[in-house]
Amino acid sequence: MPGSIKDRVAIVGMGCTQFGELWGKGPTDLIVEAVSEALADAEIEIKDIQAVWSGTLFSGNGGRTVSEALRLPYLPVTRVENACGSGHEAVRGASYAVAAGIYDICLAVGYEKLKDEGMSGLPGMQNRTGTHYESSMPGVFAMMATRYFNRYGLSPQEGKAMLGRISVKSHHNGALNPKAHLRREITLEQVLNAPIIAWPLGLFDCCGVSDGAAAAIIVRADMVKSFKNRPVYVKALQICASPTSGRMVTDYDYTHVEEAYRAGIAAYKEAGITNPRKEVSMAEVHDCFSITEAVTMEDLQFSPRGRVKEDIEAGTFELTGPLPVQPDGGLKCFGHPIGASGIRMLYEPYLQFQGRAGKRQIKDPKIALAHNMGNEPYAPVVSVCIVGV
Amino acid sequence: MIGITAYGAYIPWHRMERQLCVKAWGGFAMPGEKAVAFFDEDSVTMGVAAALDCMGDVDPQTIDGLYFSTTTPPYKEKQSAAIMAIALGLRRDVRTADFGTSLRAGTIAFGAAHDALKAGTAKSILVTAADMRLAAPGGITEQGLGDGAAAFLLGTENVIAEIQGSYSITDELAGTWRAADDTFIRSWEDRMVLDEGYSVIIPEALTGIMKKYGLSPKDFTKVVFDSPVDGRRHGKAAAAAGFDASQVQEPFTLFLKVGLTGCASAPMMLVSALESAKPGDRILYAGSGDGVDAFILRVTDAITKLSPRRGIKGHLASKKMMDSYNAYLVWRGIVPQEEARRPPKTPARLSAIWRERRQQLGLWGIKCRKCGTVQYDNGAAATTPIRICAVCGAKDDFEDYNFSRRKAKIFSYTHDNLAPVADPPASVVLVDFEGGGRAFFDLTDRDPAEIAVGTEVEMTFRRMQVNRGLSIYHWKARPVR
Numbered sequence: 001m002p003g004s005i006k007d008r009v010a011i012v013g014m015g016c017t018q019f020g021e022l023w024g025k026g027p028t029d030l031i032v033e034a035v036s037e038a039l040a041d042a043e044i045e046i047k048d049i050q051a052v053w054s055g056t057l058f059s060g061n062g063g064r065t066v067s068e069a070l071r072l073p074y075l076p077v078t079r080v081e082n083a084c085g086s087g088h089e090a091v092r093g094a095s096y097a098v099a100a101g102i103y104d105i106c107l108a109v110g111y112e113k114l115k116d117e118g119m120s121g122l123p124g125m126q127n128r129t130g131t132h133y134e135s136s137m138p139g140v141f142a143m144m145a146t147r148y149f150n151r152y153g154l155s156p157q158e159g160k161a162m163l164g165r166i167s168v169k170s171h172h173n174g175a176l177n178p179k180a181h182l183r184r185e186i187t188l189e190q191v192l193n194a195p196i197i198a199w200p201l202g203l204f205d206c207c208g209v210s211d212g213a214a215a216a217i218i219v220r221a222d223m224v225k226s227f228k229n230r231p232v233y234v235k236a237l238q239i240c241a242s243p244t245s246g247r248m249v250t251d252y253d254y255t256h257v258e259e260a261y262r263a264g265i266a267a268y269k270e271a272g273i274t275n276p277r278k279e280v281s282m283a284e285v286h287d288c289f290s291i292t293e294a295v296t297m298e299d300l301q302f303s304p305r306g307r308v309k310e311d312i313e314a315g316t317f318e319l320t321g322p323l324p325v326q327p328d329g330g331l332k333c334f335g336h337p338i339g340a341s342g343i344r345m346l347y348e349p350y351l352q353f354q355g356r357a358g359k360r361q362i363k364d365p366k367i368a369l370a371h372n373m374g375n376e377p378y379a380p381v382v383s384v385c386i387v388g389v
Numbered sequence: 390m391i392g393i394t395a396y397g398a399y400i401p402w403h404r405m406e407r408q409l410c411v412k413a414w415g416g417f418a419m420p421g422e423k424a425v426a427f428f429d430e431d432s433v434t435m436g437v438a439a440a441l442d443c444m445g446d447v448d449p450q451t452i453d454g455l456y457f458s459t460t461t462p463p464y465k466e467k468q469s470a471a472i473m474a475i476a477l478g479l480r481r482d483v484r485t486a487d488f489g490t491s492l493r494a495g496t497i498a499f500g501a502a503h504d505a506l507k508a509g510t511a512k513s514i515l516v517t518a519a520d521m522r523l524a525a526p527g528g529i530t531e532q533g534l535g536d537g538a539a540a541f542l543l544g545t546e547n548v549i550a551e552i553q554g555s556y557s558i559t560d561e562l563a564g565t566w567r568a569a570d571d572t573f574i575r576s577w578e579d580r581m582v583l584d585e586g587y588s589v590i591i592p593e594a595l596t597g598i599m600k601k602y603g604l605s606p607k608d609f610t611k612v613v614f615d616s617p618v619d620g621r622r623h624g625k626a627a628a629a630a631g632f633d634a635s636q637v638q639e640p641f642t643l644f645l646k647v648g649l650t651g652c653a654s655a656p657m658m659l660v661s662a663l664e665s666a667k668p669g670d671r672i673l674y675a676g677s678g679d680g681v682d683a684f685i686l687r688v689t690d691a692i693t694k695l696s697p698r699r700g701i702k703g704h705l706a707s708k709k710m711m712d713s714y715n716a717y718l719v720w721r722g723i724v725p726q727e728e729a730r731r732p733p734k735t736p737a738r739l740s741a742i743w744r745e746r747r748q749q750l751g752l753w754g755i756k757c758r759k760c761g762t763v764q765y766d767n768g769a770a771a772t773t774p775i776r777i778c779a780v781c782g783a784k785d786d787f788e789d790y791n792f793s794r795r796k797a798k799i800f801s802y803t804h805d806n807l808a809p810v811a812d813p814p815a816s817v818v819l820v821d822f823e824g825g826g827r828a829f830f831d832l833t834d835r836d837p838a839e840i841a842v843g844t845e846v847e848m849t850f851r852r853m854q855v856n857r858g859l860s861i862y863h864w865k866a867r868p869v870r
Contacts, residue, residue, distance in 0.1 A: 119731030121807060130737025131749050131767070131853045131863035133831045135817040139805035143819060147801045150842045198805040199814070199837075245779035247829060248764045250821045254801055 004270045008099040010224050010231035011387070013042025013217035016347040019334045020181040022211040027059045027113045028069040030213035030340075035070060035109055038215040042227055046070060049217075050103040052077040053093035055086030055110040056339035058123060066109060083374025084286060085239065086110060087214065087342025088383035092237045094218045104220055110344075111213035112337030120209055122338075135198075138206050138289065140376045142198040145291040147254040149200070152306050156200050157192075162309045163290035164191035167204045167332055169318050170287060174329025176359040181210040182333040205290040210335025214343035216350075230354050232346075235367065236270035236386040238263045246378030255306075259382040260299035260373060267384035268301075273367070276301045280323060280386075281365035282352060284345035286373040287330045296371060297325070300384075319360060327352065327360050338374075345370035346387060353389050365389075391506045392551035392686065394513070394544040395695065397443025398660045399435050400537045400647055400704035401426045402834040402870075405711045407532045413714040414527040419618075421645030423535040425711060426521050428720040428811035429833055429851040430536070431860065432459040433469045436519040437476045437850040439538035441794065443515070445696045447542065449478035453511035455485045456502050458494035458518040458652045462487060463852075463860040465569070472862060473517070475750040476850050478791060484511065492565075492615075492678025494518065494652040495539070500682050502543045503552050513544040520651025525573040526723060533618040534574075535648020539656035549692040550663065550672065552684055556598035559680035562586045579619075587617055587677060588626055594681035595630035595673060602685060606631040610670035610688075613662045615654040615677055616640035638662045646705050652678070661701045666692060707870040709836065719811060729809035737856045748774065752848060752864045754826060755787035763790045763825040767863075790826075792848065793864060797822040799844045804837045818866050820846055830866040845869045 015037025017030055025033075039045060052075055054066040063077030082089040087110030094106035117123045122137055149159035168188055174180040186204060194203035224231035240263040246252035264276070273279045283300070287293035294312070297303045302323060303311045311317065317325035326332065328348035331341060349368030351357045367388040374381040404422045411418040426435060436457055444452075455477070457470040470485035488494040488501070495518030502514040519538035524530035543552075564582035565574050576582065591614060599605055606612075612632050616623035620640050627637045638658050643650075650657055655676030662672060668690045675683040699707075711717065718724045747753040754765030760781035766774075777784055797820035808815035816832035818840075832840065833851055846866040853861045 117732065119729075121731075123732065127767075128738045128741035129745055129749055129863075130734075130742070130856050130861045133767070133817050133829045134808040134810050134815040135803065135805050135829070136807040136815075138807055139803045139815065139817055142803035142805070143801040143817070146803065146842065150801075195806075196804075197807055198803045200803075243779060247819065248766055248779050248827055249762060250800075250825065250827050252827075254819070 005095055005099055005237050006235050006270055006272065007233045008221055009095045009218050010221050010233045011216050011346065011350060012219050012224060012227035012229055012231055013038045013044065014215065014347050014350045015041060016179055016214040016344055017212050018179050019210045019212035019337065019344070021115050023115065025211065027065055027111055030111045030113065030211060031066055031069040031109060034111065034213035034215040035107065038107070038217050041229065042217040044105070044217065047073065048105055049075060049107045050105055051075060051097060052107045052109065053090040054079045055081065055090035055342065056112055057081055057083065057086055058117065058338065059111060059113045082239070082383070083381050084336065084338055085342055085372040085374045085381050085383040086339040087344070088370070088372050088385055089239070091216060091218070091343060091346065091385065092239070095234050095237060098218055098220055104223060106218045107215060108218060108343060109213065109215040110339040110342055112339045113211050114209055114337050115211050138198040138201050141289040141291055142201045144254055144295065144377045145200050148291060148295065151253065151255050160192055160200055161188065162312055163205055163294060164188045165312050166287070166290040166293050167191050170326045170330045170332035173319055173327050173360060174333025177329050177333065180329040180333040181208045181335045201289055201291065207288050207331035208333065208335030210337050212334065212337040212340040212344065214340050214347050216343055216346060230389065232350050232353050232387050232389065234385070235388050236267035236384065238266040238270060239381065239383045240266070241381045242379045244379035252378060254378065256295050257299050257373065257377050257380060257382065259380050260296055260371065263382045263384040264300045267386050271386040273386070277323065280367050280369050282324045282327055282349060282362055283369040283371065284326060284328065284330065284348055285371040287326060287332050288336060288373070292373065293325065300369065300371065319362070324362055327357070327362060342370065342372045342383065345372070346385065349387055390548045390551050391503065391545055392543065392548035393541050394547050394549060395443050395445060395447060395542040396660045396663050396700065397439050397441070397540045397698055398538065398657055398701045398704055399438035399442060400424045400701070401430055401435070402707060402709050403427055403711050404708045405714065405717055409711065409714040410532050416529070419529070419532045423532065423648035424537055425717055425720065426536040427833060429853070429865065431463055431852050432461045432519040432521055433463055433472055433860070433862065434850050434852055435521070435536065435538035436517040436540070437473050439519065439540035440473065440477055440515055440517045442698050442700065443540035443542055444477070445698055450480055452479055452483065452513050452515050452542070454483050454502070454505065454514040455479060456488060456498040456514060456516045458488040458498045459520055460489055460492065460494060460651050461521050462489055472750060475746055476862070478751055478793070492652050493676040493680065493682055495656040496676030496682035499541065499684070500555055500557065503555060506543055506545060513542065516541045516543060518653040518656045520653045522651045523573050523721060526718065530574060530576065533649050535650050537647050537650035537657055538653050539660050541656070547691050548689055549695055550666070550686040550688050553687050554598060554602045554685040555683065556594065556601050557680060557682045558590060558594050558597060560586070560590045561679070583617060583619070583622055588622055590681050591626035591675065591677055592629035594675055594683045598673065598683040598685065604685070606633070606636065608671055609636060609673045611638050611662050612636050612673040613638040613655070613658050614675035615658065616644065618649065620644060657701060663692070664700050664702055668692060716812070731809070737859070737861055739859065742861065745774070749863050752791060752793035754790050754792055756790040757781060757783055758786045758788060759783035765792050765826050765828045767828055792822055792826060795822045795824060795848070796869060797846050797866065799840065799842055799846060800827065801842060802832065802840050816840065818846065820866055830864065832867065833865040834867040839868065
């Protein structure tokens with residue numbers, strides 16, 4: 001019988017760098033800036049940290065990249081990689097170690113220096129035999145949009161308009177966020193007239209490509225009184241890795257992500273949530289592409305299957321709606337420095353719970369969900385973290 | 390009885406008006422168009438395509454050998470036929486050979502297969518010929534050349550054209566040549582080359598084989614042999630051997646629609662001839678280059694029972710006119726292009742290519758013995774052997790299942806402008822095979838506007854990339870036409 005992380009550990013300090021094309025900054029700069037902010041926020045020093053979990057996909061060399069950057073005093077540092085969920089994986093490792101009673105205070109840090117990779121996108125992933133079909137990440141997610149439009153009878157124009165509203169919403173929020181990479185409002189017309197990246201997805205259906213880092217200080221729940229900040233409790237940490245059968249057997253519909261659905265169910269159970277649409281106050285989901293956010297709303301049971309369009313059009317997920325999604329601007333405006341994203345997604349609820357979200361402040365949030373999805377829709381690793389007060 | 394039991398052909402979908410060469414370079418245009426292999430095609434892939442057309446529903450396991458002819462192989466050291474044998478699903482205990490360097494390699498291989506069958510060392514041999522010769526840009530030679538392939542299955546049962554005799558002459562004349570390091574054809578003055586070469590040796594061989602078997606031109610329904618660029622020479626050579634114009638398999642259609650296809654020229658003309666042949670026809674078939682090979686063929690009743698195939702006729706009817714000469718230069722690697730602004734891909738691993746050769750080259754998947762689900766796995770990390778059934782979890786309890794000759798329907802697709810490819814956008818499809826199984830493939834020979842969910846596709850063997858000199862082959866999907 002699996003146990004539960006619910007309310008056993010809390011986040012008492014967080015840091016997040018400016019995200020963007022930070023040509024003048026390397027992994028060391030990103031790590032130092034995110035961790036320094038988190039330490040200052042928690043009012044502790046590096047010597048108070050007992051162990052570190054770090055998440056990165058492309059930018060690390062074991063745990064040493066972090067210990068070297070921070071000149072850590074011979075601490076245990078674990079580097080984890082779980083594709084786009086690497087940041088969440090670092091939080092999970094630190095949380096479990098604290099919950100297990102091995103440590104009192106751990107640091108989770110996620111970082112990625114993507115813009116050293118020399119391309120506008122993710123570095124090419126070639127299979128061992130050199131025979132991989134030539135598709136970029138926008139391509140494999142575009143194929144989900146093609147299926148979604150086909151299944152629910154949306155013309156390309158209708159489908160693209162539905163997706164376009166998602167990007168308009170996220171850009172609105174991102175424009176309010178000083179740490180976002182892309183900080184400007186866009187119009188639906190701009191989205192629909194943008195160059196096609198991979199049909200039917202256009203430029204504004206794709207998230208940015210950025211550098212960044214974020215960090216969290218995780219402590220035992222019974223220690224929160226010794227910290228000044230309002231603690232944010234971890235309610236659920238769930239991960240679901242795909243058997244990747246969706247690309248091999250014909251019953252996969254390619255209009256949902258089974259792993260997201262299952263990770264959601266497991267997380268709701270762990271957190272004791274029975275009606276996600278009502279009980280979740282806000283969500284930061286993995287909107288690598290607009291279509292990903294659309295189907296994720298259905299996978300996480302915020303919208304009924306095939307009906308996310310109604311919620312998008314009703315403004316359900318806007319900052320002023322009943323269930324704001326991407327209040328910080330999401331991957332759309334922050335870009336996706338892989339290892340950093342999962343912890344960046346927790347930074348926004350952390351600020352929101354503490355009333356520090358400025359113009360993006362949501363009224364009295366109680367429960368926030370962060371969702372990460374690595375790899376393709378038919379073969380992902382999905383993580384769902386739920387935090388709350 | 391020994392002879393041809395099936396035939397097939399392949400002509401690339403892309404064709405270029407010869408006028409485009411003149412638009413690029415000036416000068417005079419020859420009439421017609423030429424077939425141009427796509428960026429992902431080469432002699433090996435065209436040879437496989439012709440062989441698949443030829444094999445129809447023949448069980449590959451019944452074939453005892455594969456002879457491949459080309460003057461444009463991907464390797465100087467490394468056999469092409471061995472690659473093709475896996476792609477075509479042949480047994481391991483088959484004889485494979487490449488025949489090259491001579492423009493009559495196609496008929497040399499045909500003769501060698503015939504001899505093996507006569508000697509009883511094989512009961513069935515697949516003989517394929519493919520060529521894609523290059524002439525330097527801007528010259529008249531470039532206009533005349535085309536890309537294409539033909540294949541014959543030679544055997545002892547269900548013979549559609551019995552091989553009743555053969556005759557060869559060898560002649561030394563370097564009329565056209567490519568040195569070991571040459572990309573482009575070199576030629577001596579064509580009047581001399583034809584006067585002392587082609588126009589002498591063709592009549593000599595046609596006359597020679599008739600004399601050897603006591604036959605005369607009136608004993609033949611058709612005479613089929615390759616032509617130089619100047620098609621009038623072809624007719625004159627036939628006349629010199631005593632044939633009437635009505636007996637001559639005309640070379641003009643192939644020249645106007647495809648171009649001269651090197652060592653596949655004579656074989657492709659023979660496919661054309663067989664497409665309209667009737668039981669009882671006697672055909673005199675010859676191919677030239679460093680001499681001539683000639684054969685006497687007698688068409689049997691079995692030709693009426695041959696299953697439908699594309700052959701020359703079908704392939705001629707399916708084409709896409711190129712709108713740019715530049716594309717040709719790029720596809721052939723004649724001009725370098727700016728590389729995509731991104732770091733190079735990680736090199737392919739030869740050990741992995743070898744390990745997964747049946748999945749990659751043969752498109753073999755599995756059928757689960759427990760639940761019956763058929764599966765193919767060409768995942769992002771690797772084309773992995775399936776050890777655990779994706780449906781029921783059975784371990785290693787599978788039978789082999791081949792996807793290469795199965796049709797499929799597009800389940801989803803995209804046209805991707807971000808992926809760096811020679812002919813953007815990168816069209817990628819997820820297909821559901823008839824009979825089960827789903828997999829991703831590149832979509833080739835496609836017009837993006839004609840692609841939809843549900844479009845029917847077939848599998849085609851293509852070159853994915855050249856990596857450290859290794860030609861890496863796999864299968865792509867293409868719309869059924």
